[in-house]
Amino acid sequence: MTNTKMFAAFNKQTAKSFNDxxxxxxxxxxxxxxxxxxxxxxxxxxxxxxxDVAGRIRCNKGCTDIELDIV
Ligand SMILES: [Zn+2]
Structure with a gap:
């Protein structure tokens, strides 16, 4: 099923960016x-x-803005 494949790919992508x-x-x-x-x-x-209870990682412009409570 196409939908299942797409969902699996999406999950993989999310896990990868989370680890990155x-x-x-x-x-x-x-x-x-x-x-x-x-x-x-x-x-x-x-x-x-x-x-920000846990602090965050951020660039000056704000395009990267990561809350640290996910670690
Ligand atoms: Zn930036």
């Missing part, structure tokens, strides 16, 4: 300079605040 995101977060937290895939600006770790 985790790897990226680890690198940034380790002090590596990682560039945003969209704007090619360095990603920064933002410390936890009242708004």
């Amino acid at each position: 995101q985790k790897a990226l977060i680890k690198k940034v937290l380790a002090g590596r300079v990682i560039l945003c895939e969209t704007c090619k600006q360095p990603l920064h770790f933002l410390s936890p605040s009242e708004k």
Whole structure:
């Protein structure tokens, strides 16, 4: 069935990007300079605040904005 195949492909894609995101977060937290895939600006770790309990990884433009509670 075509629909089942598409769904499986979608799940695979999601799992891959989830793992990529985790790897990226680890690198940034380790002090590596990682560039945003969209704007090619360095990603920064933002410390936890009242708004962001776990902190986040973000570029200056905001096209990359990852909450750390998924780790
Ligand atoms: Zn960006």
